Amino acid sequence: MVNSLLAWTEDELQYLKAVLRWKDSPSEEYKRLSDSGANDALSNLDPHNSTLPQEPKQEEIKILILGAEGVGKTTLVQKFSKTHRHPSTSKPNRFLLPLPSDSSSSGENSTAYTLHTLELPHPWSTTTRTTHPHLWTRTLTEYDGALILYSVTDPSSLQHAISIASAICEHFASLPQFSENLVPFNKPIGRGSKAHYLHLKKTTRNVVREFAMVMVGNKNDVDILGGAAIAATAAAAAGSLSGLGLGLSEIGERTVSTKEGKEAAKKLGLGESWFETSAGVTGENVDAVFVQVAREAVRNRKEYKEKKGEIERGGSEGLLKRDSEVGSTATRSKVGGLWKSLTTGWLPLFGKKRG
């Protein structure tokens, strides 16, 4: 039975911390700002408070490789590296992936993306992701997407893949749509007033970048290699399989049907992002899964930029959105509306006749 709670072992944790250049204690800058009461403005400055994706670097895509033990994560990445090794780095987890631009289906106008992969060694399955929630959040924030593998020879690995995908979906669904910051309103309140600055509450719509996910049912070659066919040609097959680094005992049989895998992906909203592959034998669909996840990541990034631009172009009206979703009745007429909404509670005090 696969545990649906997700977390890291101590080794995985150290590995991940190194990759994310994680600091166990908050930075001095964070502490200084925190002491000054600017908490709400810190969400992107400190890993312990980081919940929203930062602006990603152009033309770099970061992909997690996830899945239960032995599903073929390493083999998939190794197979891909044979054809897509990055020419300008010796790092084994960096690849060059040309993707056709939106307007060109022929591939004439393509952009070359640097793809970074991070394989989490049999990750997120043993204890609970609530043990290290900040690291979990930070990982999903840093990465654009994930290939989530299962093996068609192992039904428990499918359950594991489902639990990973569900947890990721839940994480993104739980991110706040709005955040509230205190900002100084840099004007005197009135003639002779000593209170020259007011801290106003500003509600900002958060733009959450989507996370690209592709579900991958690996080892589909067992349909060809396994069962009767292999028994009939055992001697010949053993010879060819040893060349691939696979022993007969490792081949296994299909125990997760294509239909089952497809339906599981569909339920998670990944109907278009499901493939069966053979990373270790035929190489079927290995390129396709990387292309699919990278394409989705690029599309998500574009949408993220557009949404962000829309809000920024909307100026104060777009940014100072206080509508029914946050339970406010404030008007939306730029600064006047903001001022009105923020001071409504105070006005009766100013208007009161002294007696």
Ligand SMILES: Nc1nc2c(ncn2[C@@H]2O[C@H](COP(=O)(O)OP(=O)(O)OP(=O)(O)O)[C@@H](O)[C@H]2O)c(=O)[nH]1
């Ligand atoms: N038949 C078949 N075997 C495969 C395929 N891909 C990987 N294998 C075999 O499955 C076993 C595990 O592969 P790995 O790539 O080490 O799997 P992993 O997910 O990285 O495993 P961990 O790092 O232990 O979590 C190896 O014996 C591979 O040769 C495949 O496409 N078809």
